[in-house]
Amino acid sequence: MAEEKLPTRSENYSEWYNQLIQRAEMADYAPVRGCMVVRPYGWALWENMQQNLDKRFKETGHVNAAFPLLIPKSFLEKEKEHVEGFAPELAIVTIGGGQELEEPLVIRPTSETVIGYMYSKWIKSYRDLPVLINQWANVVRWEMRTRLFLRTLEFYWQEGHTAHATQKEAEEETLRMLDVYADFAEKEAAVPVIRGRKSATERFAGAKETYSIEAMMGDTRALQAGTSHFLGQNFAKAFDIQYLDLNNQLQHVWTTSWGLSTRFVGAIIMAHGDDQGLVLPPRLAPYQVVLIPIYKNDEERSKVMPVVEKLKAELSGFRLKVDDRSEVTPGFKFNDWELRGVPLRIEVGPKDVEKGTFAMARRDIPGRDGKSFVPQVNAARTVGDMLDQIQTGIFQKAVDFRKAHVFDPKSYDELKEVLQGGWAYSWWCGDAACEAKVKEDTKATTRNIPLDQEGGSGKCIVCGKPASEKVYFARAY
Amino acid sequence: MAEEKLPTRSENYSEWYNQLIQRAEMADYAPVRGCMVVRPYGWALWENMQQNLDKRFKETGHVNAAFPLLIPKSFLEKEKEHVEGFAPELAIVTIGGGQELEEPLVIRPTSETVIGYMYSKWIKSYRDLPVLINQWANVVRWEMRTRLFLRTLEFYWQEGHTAHATQKEAEEETLRMLDVYADFAEKEAAVPVIRGRKSATERFAGAKETYSIEAMMGDTRALQAGTSHFLGQNFAKAFDIQYLDLNNQLQHVWTTSWGLSTRFVGAIIMAHGDDQGLVLPPRLAPYQVVLIPIYKNDEERSKVMPVVEKLKAELSGFRLKVDDRSEVTPGFKFNDWELRGVPLRIEVGPKDVEKGTFAMARRDIPGRDGKSFVPQVNAARTVGDMLDQIQTGIFQKAVDFRKAHVFDPKSYDELKEVLQGGWAYSWWCGDAACEAKVKEDTKATTRNIPLDQEGGSGKCIVCGKPASEKVYFARAY
Ligand SMILES: [Zn+2]
Ligand SMILES: [Zn+2]
Numbered sequence: 001m002a003e004e005k006l007p008t009r010s011e012n013y014s015e016w017y018n019q020l021i022q023r024a025e026m027a028d029y030a031p032v033r034g035c036m037v038v039r040p041y042g043w044a045l046w047e048n049m050q051q052n053l054d055k056r057f058k059e060t061g062h063v064n065a066a067f068p069l070l071i072p073k074s075f076l077e078k079e080k081e082h083v084e085g086f087a088p089e090l091a092i093v094t095i096g097g098g099q100e101l102e103e104p105l106v107i108r109p110t111s112e113t114v115i116g117y118m119y120s121k122w123i124k125s126y127r128d129l130p131v132l133i134n135q136w137a138n139v140v141r142w143e144m145r146t147r148l149f150l151r152t153l154e155f156y157w158q159e160g161h162t163a164h165a166t167q168k169e170a171e172e173e174t175l176r177m178l179d180v181y182a183d184f185a186e187k188e189a190a191v192p193v194i195r196g197r198k199s200a201t202e203r204f205a206g207a208k209e210t211y212s213i214e215a216m217m218g219d220t221r222a223l224q225a226g227t228s229h230f231l232g233q234n235f236a237k238a239f240d241i242q243y244l245d246l247n248n249q250l251q252h253v254w255t256t257s258w259g260l261s262t263r264f265v266g267a268i269i270m271a272h273g274d275d276q277g278l279v280l281p282p283r284l285a286p287y288q289v290v291l292i293p294i295y296k297n298d299e300e301r302s303k304v305m306p307v308v309e310k311l312k313a314e315l316s317g318f319r320l321k322v323d324d325r326s327e328v329t330p331g332f333k334f335n336d337w338e339l340r341g342v343p344l345r346i347e348v349g350p351k352d353v354e355k356g357t358f359a360m361a362r363r364d365i366p367g368r369d370g371k372s373f374v375p376q377v378n379a380a381r382t383v384g385d386m387l388d389q390i391q392t393g394i395f396q397k398a399v400d401f402r403k404a405h406v407f408d409p410k411s412y413d414e415l416k417e418v419l420q421g422g423w424a425y426s427w428w429c430g431d432a433a434c435e436a437k438v439k440e441d442t443k444a445t446t447r448n449i450p451l452d453q454e455g456g457s458g459k460c461i462v463c464g465k466p467a468s469e470k471v472y473f474a475r476a477y
Numbered sequence: 478m479a480e481e482k483l484p485t486r487s488e489n490y491s492e493w494y495n496q497l498i499q500r501a502e503m504a505d506y507a508p509v510r511g512c513m514v515v516r517p518y519g520w521a522l523w524e525n526m527q528q529n530l531d532k533r534f535k536e537t538g539h540v541n542a543a544f545p546l547l548i549p550k551s552f553l554e555k556e557k558e559h560v561e562g563f564a565p566e567l568a569i570v571t572i573g574g575g576q577e578l579e580e581p582l583v584i585r586p587t588s589e590t591v592i593g594y595m596y597s598k599w600i601k602s603y604r605d606l607p608v609l610i611n612q613w614a615n616v617v618r619w620e621m622r623t624r625l626f627l628r629t630l631e632f633y634w635q636e637g638h639t640a641h642a643t644q645k646e647a648e649e650e651t652l653r654m655l656d657v658y659a660d661f662a663e664k665e666a667a668v669p670v671i672r673g674r675k676s677a678t679e680r681f682a683g684a685k686e687t688y689s690i691e692a693m694m695g696d697t698r699a700l701q702a703g704t705s706h707f708l709g710q711n712f713a714k715a716f717d718i719q720y721l722d723l724n725n726q727l728q729h730v731w732t733t734s735w736g737l738s739t740r741f742v743g744a745i746i747m748a749h750g751d752d753q754g755l756v757l758p759p760r761l762a763p764y765q766v767v768l769i770p771i772y773k774n775d776e777e778r779s780k781v782m783p784v785v786e787k788l789k790a791e792l793s794g795f796r797l798k799v800d801d802r803s804e805v806t807p808g809f810k811f812n813d814w815e816l817r818g819v820p821l822r823i824e825v826g827p828k829d830v831e832k833g834t835f836a837m838a839r840r841d842i843p844g845r846d847g848k849s850f851v852p853q854v855n856a857a858r859t860v861g862d863m864l865d866q867i868q869t870g871i872f873q874k875a876v877d878f879r880k881a882h883v884f885d886p887k888s889y890d891e892l893k894e895v896l897q898g899g900w901a902y903s904w905w906c907g908d909a910a911c912e913a914k915v916k917e918d919t920k921a922t923t924r925n926i927p928l929d930q931e932g933g934s935g936k937c938i939v940c941g942k943p944a945s946e947k948v949y950f951a952r953a954y
Contacts, residue, residue: 028595030545032582037595040540040610047541063517064524068507069615069631088575095569097619105509107570118505118514133517138546138615142574154546
């Protein structure tokens with residue numbers, strides 16, 4: 001609860017983030033190092049995200065299934081790059097039912113291998129393709145440095161795994177799902193993102209190409225908020241996923257995978273949060289509206305509550321919380337729900353009852369400027385319009401913030417300078433050595449090579465060689 | 478697919494079950510012994526069950542959260558009976574990130590311990606109570622003999638964990654959730670169940686009382702389809718979950734837990750399935766209706782398809798599948814969807830187009846008797862009514878089947894006899910020795926002591942001593 005002030009973002013961004021999550025009861029630390037408990041308020045946000053994404057996956061032809069948590073260790077070794085990427089991060093089960101296991105099992109860090117194995121059993125003919133399956137699951141990666149939501153040993157995500165007859169179809173699927181993520185991020189979470197291709201260095205272990213959406217957080221650091229991988233025939237060959245084509249010839253399938261995780265909750269917190277706490281996007285917020293009755297005594301209460309009940313009924317189409325706790329003051333409630341980021345607060349006091357009005361306070365615009373007094377008639381429409389305005393408002397604010405912190409440095413020295421407080425959007429020759437030098441000098445990595453480029457060519461910001469694409473450099477979570 | 482006939486239930490019930498699940502593409506065996514892959518068709522059924530249950534949990538005041546998969550091994554040892562029950566079934570992680578762990582971690586077999594630990598952090602005052610949290614999760618129990626859905630190393634479930642200020646509230650919660658399960662089972666899954674108290678022998682490890690719903694399968698064996706546990710203060714004491722009461726005195730809370738798992742999918746399969754395959758309850762079936770166009774040539778096709786499209790639009794409120802595959806015959810499709818248990822099949826052929834009718838075939842009544850020809854007008858209403866009839870019909874069929882196979886034996890010899898092909902509903906003195914003798918002699922266990930008893934008293938069917946309650950004995954899954 002809101003007993004003490006949060007640290008401000010400028011004082012200590014990292015402490016602001018950690019304390020906010022715990023005080024707003026989004027998540028807590030589990031007894032095992034690096035694991036988290038997602039508390040009901042945080043999980044309600046994730047459930048809204050899940051439902052929205054799940055609908056989008058189903059609309060694009062996907063179905064859900066559930067693949068096992070435990071994978072034979074040998075499976076990971078079948079794809080060379082994959083095992084190199086994931087071996088250091090594995091949690092390994094060596095004992096089951098009191099016995100040492102003959103073959104150790106890994107807890108899935110991701111499921112390409114076991115799904116590849118199943119697809120090789122299920123896919124026989126071109127008629128079986130495409131296979132478009134998603135699963136909502138928990139995965140475990142043994143990370144050394146952890147942060148609630150951003151990087152935890154266990155996290156929750158969806159992972160889509162598709163198999164196609166042709167390279168073209170698989171490539172289209174990869175980009176289709178990247179677009180689904182981008183649209184979700186911008187329309188639902190109000191988080192503007194850059195869609196782009198990762199450099200070879202930053203690619204998923206085992207992928208031919210990785211695409212990502214990248215978002216700017218409130219401290220200007222970047223966060224990779226979703227990825228979509230074109231896996232080529234790497235896993236098809238490792239797991240022998242073949243089909244008989246129209247000419248009765250055996251062919252390897254082409255596969256993709258794509259994932260978005262509870263890390264995205266961290267993105268929402270850091271993209272919109274302010275020094276008072278969370279600012280949640282109306283389309284995903286567990287509560288869109290909190291209604292607070294204001295009264296000093298029983299007489300006032302008996303005037304106010306019928307209007308509260310009437311408004312509650314009229315606003316039943318929204319996710320509404322009526323906070324009628326008697327043991328705390330209205331001021332305490334204001335702070336509490338501000339901390340928890342409820343987009344819109346409604347107050348009803350005795351004067352409102354007389355005038356037939358209520359007060360609305362926007363979470364995204366503090367103080368007087370965000371407050372308005374409106375008639376009780378047409379409350380649902382008024383509130384709906386206001387929630388739309390808030391949704392648009394916080395998106396635009398994030399777009400403006402990003403715009404103010406993306407730079408086009410003219411020299412390598414300037415690049416190093418701008419990366420202290422923003423992103424650089426610069427020509428890059430594509431050479432991993434140039435990427436490594438920037439990382440060495442600034443801790444910034446290439447985020448992605450955006451799909452939307454203005455074209456033309458230039459000189460690599462690092463080595464000066466000709467470059468045909470621009471890339472975003474940024475320090476990242 | 479339906480290339481070969483299924484074994485009949487009377488030939489080999491167990492093979493009927495195993496083959497049906499695989500052929501209907503409900504689930505498949507994972508590479509790790511005893512683990513399963515729930516395929517899209519099976520998962521769609523589980524998702525419908527989840528949504529329905531989740532709504533019921535929320536209506537009774539519960540919220541969802543997510544607790545971690547990995548639990549320090551020492552946690553399980555804090556509640557003596559709990560560890561005795563679960564120790565033999567644990568999967569243990571001993572290596573993380575390439576290092577031997579200082580303390581081994583168990584993969585949760587159930588979450589009372591880790592949730593108890595978190596509740597002890599969160600609960601301070603009577604104002605924090607009750608805590609009513611549920612989670613949808615995967616758990617792992619190292620079972621030796623496994624069956625798809627019924628008993629797998631990893632399974633999916635929900636586990637509710639609540640904490641209360643008083644014993645009475647916790648007991649009420651335990652029975653409230655038992656009723657939620659029973660209502661779900663009967664109204665949604667059309668599976669009649671007996672609500673009752675488990676014997677001490679059959680109690681959950683660490684519970685003061687365990688209640689269950691028990692269902693009869695098509696081979697007359699019993700299946701425990703959901704459980705609700707009153708945990709007393711066992712876990713509150715083991716994990717030091719205390720609150721300050723109104724008088725500022727520290728008190729231990731009273732807790733409950735309750736769970737229903739993917740095992741219930743097995744119950745649906747075995748309660749309703751017949752020799753042609755699955756028979757799914759309309760309220761939960763992934764597809765409620767399959768629409769099959771019937772035509773011999775392009776001319777007929779061009780007549781039939783507009784009516785199919787029109788019906789598809791009119792029936793958009795149902796979960797409808799139009800099967801317009803051209804590479805297989807209508808007969809193949811009939812068998813295929815019968816195997817998959819779609820409750821209602823609609824056929825539209827050239828004659829139907831002329832007459833303004835379509836044909837409906839109920840999955841639960843084979844052949845001519847289940848077939849009717851109805852006008853295309855008011856299709857949605859006709860189909861809705863028919864689905865309701867099917868839902869009621871399969872429930873009644875299951876009730877009748879159970880009635881025909883529950884016996885009231887007059888002697889111990891008769892008890893042994895009836896248990897070969899049904900359940901016995903008998904007086905029992907409550908002594909574990911009598912229970913053990915029945916198990917030894919017949920493999921049947923006490924299922925539960927039903928909450929709804931006719932009262933009175935009698936003599937224990939085993940030892941003849943006075944008994945005040947009747948119990949169900951049955952062989953069980
Ligand atoms: Zn360069
Ligand atoms: Zn007895």
